[in-house]
Amino acid sequence: MQGFPRALKECLPLDRVLLYSGPPCPLGASKGDSILRHLLLLSFLILGLWPFSSFAAPDANTQEEKLVKIRLLPERATVKGGETLWVGIEQSIAPHWHTYWRNPGDSGTPPRIVWTLPEGFEIEEILWPVPEKLPYEPLLNYGYAGNAVFLQKLRVPEALPEGPLTFSAETEILVCKEECIPEYGQYTFTLNDSQPSGTDSGAYLKAALEKIPLSVSWPASFTEKNGRFVLKITHDPQKFLCDETAGDIAFFPVEWGLVDNTGVPQTNFSDGQMILHQKRGDRPLEEVETLNGVIVCQSGDGTRQGFAFVAEKSAVLAASFPHILRTTDGERTDNIWVALIFALLGGLVLNLMPCVFPVLSIKALSLVKIAEKHPETARMHGLSYSAGVVLSFVLIAAVLIILKAGGAQIGWGFHLQNPYITGGLAILLLLIGLNFSGVFALRTSFGNIGGTLARREGLSGSFFTGVLAALVATPCTAPFMAGAVAYALLQPAYIAFIVFAALGVGLALPYLLLSFIPALQRLLPKPGRWMETFRHILAVPMFLAAIWLFWVFSQQVMPRPHPAEIMSLGSAYSEAALAEALEGDDPVFVEMTAAWCITCKVNHAIAIDVPSTRALFSEMKVVYLVGDWTNEDPAITKFLSDSGRNGVPLYIFYGVRNPATGERPAAVILPQILTPHIVERFIQGEIL
Amino acid sequence: MNHKVVYFLAAMVMALVFIGASAKAAVEIGKPVPNFEAVDIKGDTFRLDDQKGKIIVLEWSNHECPFVGKHYNSGNMQKTQKAALDAGAEWVTIVSSAPGHQGHLSPEESAKVLEENGSTPSAKIMDESGAIGRLFGARTTPHMFVIDEKGVLAYAGAIDSNSSPNPATIEGAENYVLAALEEVKAGKPVTRAQTEPYGCAVKYGK
Numbered sequence: 036m037q038g039f040p041r042a043l044k045e046c047l048p049l050d051r052v053l054l055y056s057g058p059p060c061p062l063g064a065s066k067g068d069s070i071l072r073h074l075l076l077l078s079f080l081i082l083g084l085w086p087f088s089s090f091a092a093p094d095a096n097t098q099e100e101k102l103v104k105i106r107l108l109p110e111r112a113t114v115k116g117g118e119t120l121w122v123g124i125e126q127s128i129a130p131h132w133h134t135y136w137r138n139p140g141d142s143g144t145p146p147r148i149v150w151t152l153p154e155g156f157e158i159e160e161i162l163w164p165v166p167e168k169l170p171y172e173p174l175l176n177y178g179y180a181g182n183a184v185f186l187q188k189l190r191v192p193e194a195l196p197e198g199p200l201t202f203s204a205e206t207e208i209l210v211c212k213e214e215c216i217p218e219y220g221q222y223t224f225t226l227n228d229s230q231p232s233g234t235d236s237g238a239y240l241k242a243a244l245e246k247i248p249l250s251v252s253w254p255a256s257f258t259e260k261n262g263r264f265v266l267k268i269t270h271d272p273q274k275f276l277c278d279e280t281a282g283d284i285a286f287f288p289v290e291w292g293l294v295d296n297t298g299v300p301q302t303n304f305s306d307g308q309m310i311l312h313q314k315r316g317d318r319p320l321e322e323v324e325t326l327n328g329v330i331v332c333q334s335g336d337g338t339r340q341g342f343a344f345v346a347e348k349s350a351v352l353a354a355s356f357p358h359i360l361r362t363t364d365g366e367r368t369d370n371i372w373v374a375l376i377f378a379l380l381g382g383l384v385l386n387l388m389p390c391v392f393p394v395l396s397i398k399a400l401s402l403v404k405i406a407e408k409h410p411e412t413a414r415m416h417g418l419s420y421s422a423g424v425v426l427s428f429v430l431i432a433a434v435l436i437i438l439k440a441g442g443a444q445i446g447w448g449f450h451l452q453n454p455y456i457t458g459g460l461a462i463l464l465l466l467i468g469l470n471f472s473g474v475f476a477l478r479t480s481f482g483n484i485g486g487t488l489a490r491r492e493g494l495s496g497s498f499f500t501g502v503l504a505a506l507v508a509t510p511c512t513a514p515f516m517a518g519a520v521a522y523a524l525l526q527p528a529y530i531a532f533i534v535f536a537a538l539g540v541g542l543a544l545p546y547l548l549l550s551f552i553p554a555l556q557r558l559l560p561k562p563g564r565w566m567e568t569f570r571h572i573l574a575v576p577m578f579l580a581a582i583w584l585f586w587v588f589s590q591q592v593m594p595r596p597h598p599a600e601i602m603s604l605g606s607a608y609s610e611a612a613l614a615e616a617l618e619g620d621d622p623v624f625v626e627m628t629a630a631w632c633i634t635c636k637v638n639h640a641i642a643i644d645v646p647s648t649r650a651l652f653s654e655m656k657v658v659y660l661v662g663d664w665t666n667e668d669p670a671i672t673k674f675l676s677d678s679g680r681n682g683v684p685l686y687i688f689y690g691v692r693n694p695a696t697g698e699r700p701a702a703v704i705l706p707q708i709l710t711p712h713i714v715e716r717f718i719q720g721e722i723l
Numbered sequence: 724m725n726h727k728v729v730y731f732l733a734a735m736v737m738a739l740v741f742i743g744a745s746a747k748a749a750v751e752i753g754k755p756v757p758n759f760e761a762v763d764i765k766g767d768t769f770r771l772d773d774q775k776g777k778i779i780v781l782e783w784s785n786h787e788c789p790f791v792g793k794h795y796n797s798g799n800m801q802k803t804q805k806a807a808l809d810a811g812a813e814w815v816t817i818v819s820s821a822p823g824h825q826g827h828l829s830p831e832e833s834a835k836v837l838e839e840n841g842s843t844p845s846a847k848i849m850d851e852s853g854a855i856g857r858l859f860g861a862r863t864t865p866h867m868f869v870i871d872e873k874g875v876l877a878y879a880g881a882i883d884s885n886s887s888p889n890p891a892t893i894e895g896a897e898n899y900v901l902a903a904l905e906e907v908k909a910g911k912p913v914t915r916a917q918t919e920p921y922g923c924a925v926k927y928g929k
Contacts, residue, residue, distance in 0.1 A: 142863040142924035144790075144886040174862055174924050209789075209888055214825050215923040217789050217888035291919040317751065317860065317879075318917060 108236035116195040124185040136166035141174035146208040155192030162186040164246040165341035175296040184243035248341030255346035277332035289327040292318025374522040381516030382541020393573035417550025421543035423501020428539035451631040454591040461584035468577030608662035616658040620692040627685040630665040635684040642709035763846040764830040778812035781868040785826030790922035813845040819856030821928025853927040863922035878903035880918030
């Protein structure tokens with residue numbers, strides 16, 4: 036109380052004496068001599084509102100003098116080892132005064148309770164009863180008036196000492212009418228007393244438990260739309276008491292600032308979903324990922340039932356448009372065997388990717404040369420190479436899993452978001468290209484691609500060729516891979532490792548088979564002079580790959596305008612841009628790409644940035660949004676994972692709003708390999 | 724298209740967005756604050772726009788609120804104020820209590836409270852109508868705002884990280900206003916630019 040500053044240096048306001056040693060302020064101690072203040076004190080005295088506490092620290096569980104009378108209510112008077120019991124903390128609040136919920140709303144502060152427990156005892160978090168909205172114009176608080184019982188579960192240790200056990204709670208409760216007064220107190224109760232006192236609170240606490248919101252695990256998400264907060268809950272109709280006919284539905288967010296507390300929520304119900312709109316508060320949505328909240332439904336007879344839920348922030352939620360995704364390429368799976376087959380197939384296809392293929396074809400041809408004389412050695416090379424590939428994939432998976440566990444918003448291809456890695460890979464591919472073209476002969480383990488394979492130490496060379504193949508394969512996403520990787524990253528670590536290892540086995544398999552099966556070796560042309568020329572030719576894709584990686588590197592280290600995809604016909608993806616686009620009626624096409632993603636670039640060049648598709652987009656008024664994942668971008672990673680993916684490319688098409696129903700059809704994920712025809716069929720709605 | 728042209732167009736679009744947004748919300752972090760003009764308790768006219776080039780701290784107060792008491796009786800608010808004034812900032816204490824409500828004072832009484840507290844703001848304004856409070860969306864006492872030299876809102880929220888009314892909690896709490904002042908002074912963006920204000924409700928009239 037700013038009005039008593041001088042006095043307070045020597046004494047404490049009466050209500051604080053309870054907790055602090057030192058003399059209380061005598062009533063006349065105020066040196067602020069304003070008549071107003073005297074009148075105020077006088078009125079307090081007359082009305083008996085002044086929290087005129089006894090000066091001794093209280094040990095009883097009630098103090099008649101307080102605005103908030105506290106009682107500690109254990110469920111029963113005796114306990115045995117290993118049991119749990121409820122403890123109620125009852126607030127009886129003086130008429131016209133109120134205390135606060137865990138989110139106090141526009142002002143105030145929640146009550147605090149600090150327990151001192153006998154050794155070995157533990158007490159769980161407070162369960163807060165359903166709060167009320169307490170308007171104080173132009174503000175609004177969340178809190179309690181009258182009577183409120185907090186509940187905490189007490190855990191009794193196995194080994195329980197003999198004799199009475201004393202539990203004490205220090206409380207700090209802010210109670211307000213127009214003015215606010217903090218009340219401090221210390222309260223105790225005893226269990227296993229030889230002469231138990233007081234009545235059994237079991238039945239009373241059971242009734243109190245009814246007022247605690249029912250904790251539900253219904254899927255819930257929240258977002259912002261047109262300056263309004265939007266919450267969507269898919270509820271269980273058997274349990275949910277709110278419906279269109281419910282008189283009053285209130286929303287109490289535990290997180291502050293997301294909604295304007297004075298805002299009146301509007302609700303819509305359809306198909307087991309409740310969508311709630313409320314005016315947004317001033318806190319940025321980016322600050323909150325997970326929202327705890329309570330929905331309170333008041334039925335006709337005045338009973339109020341609360342439901343406590345946890346909602347995740349959604350990038351693409353729109354009130355009239357649930358984000359239900361359907362895939363068309365059959366790549367999504369929740370079956371480990373299917374995931375393993377996808378991984379194996381994906382790995383096989385990786386062999387054909389532009390930077391992997393040259394390395395392997397040279398390797399394969401030299402293998403034939405060895406196998407003629409030393410079939411045993413050829414098999415060893417096959418195994419070394421496979422080990423290199425598989426171990427690399429497992430290592431990449433391990434790093435990915437560890438970083439994700441640490442909270443990093445990353446996905447497949449994450450290492451290419453690092454310019455050091457793209458730069459290093461570019462130099463590596465350049466060196467290999469130079470080696471192929473005969474500019475210089477490398478004798479390092481990477482360079483062992485030529486004729487020295489027959490030597491025993493060449494095995495380490497094969498191993499590192501495997502590592503190299505895995506590394507240069509990562510910018511590519513093959514069909515089937517996305518489903519397998521997405522599945523793997525949602526599973527426990529050991530399953531993820533198995534799936535990634537399967538991907539590696541797929542990549543290694545052709546060479547491995549070649550090294551073991553002479554019949555396959557005979558299918559390849561005989562080694563000879565032509566191989567030199569072939570090497571020179573294969574240097575070309577290596578150089579191209581190197582140039583491409585240098586370009587990616589430059590994109591990462593230099594400030595850049597929007598990527599070509601956006602410049603050509605679209606606009607940049609953001610949560611807000613998508614939400615706005617979905618708000619409208621026109622179809623929406625989202626492309627998630629990255630400079631280092633070859634598959635993305637190829638798709639864009641042959642299926643999207645072509646005259647026919649461009650014409651189609653403008654004819655159908657398609658809103659085209661491009662997300663660029665070249666560098667780390669949590670918002671895009673979030674969109675990918677919301678769509679069940681962990682990497683790019685990702686193409687999602689949101690169909691045009693049906694004018695009759697006002698609804699959009701479910702969004703569809705396009706295949707990862709596109710042709711203009713595929714795109715056209717999706718946009719024309721032939722595949723839905 | 725030439726890149727420069729693209730950047731220019733992008734900047735134009737952004738500018739339009741800003742203008743649109745500022746018309747919607749009164750004050751927002753990173754946006755210019757609206758101007759106000761008021762007569763302070765000494766009878767001088769205070770214009771916010773006249774302070775451009777200086778950092779400004781706005782403090783919402785109500786001398787009878789225990790949370791205000793928490794920070795004045797402990798000397799925490801005076802310490803924060805001194806740090807701001809020493810850094811060349813202006814400190815404006817605003818009381819938006821309506822007549823007949825808690826914290827409303829005559830200019831003379833208001834000056835006396837300052838004297839008793841050892842508080843030396845650059846200006847103290849009795850905002851009886853609550854117009855300035857509503858303009859800034861002030862909800863609690865204390866509710867703190869830091870405005871940078873360009874007149875852009877750099878911080879809004881609580882004075883510190885512990886919302887307890889207990890003065891013993893000041894020690895160990897993070898003083899958000901001091902942290903914001905330091906970063907604004909250094910020309911850096913404020914790390915924690917918005918926090919939940921705590922305290923008594925501002926006693927606006929109905």
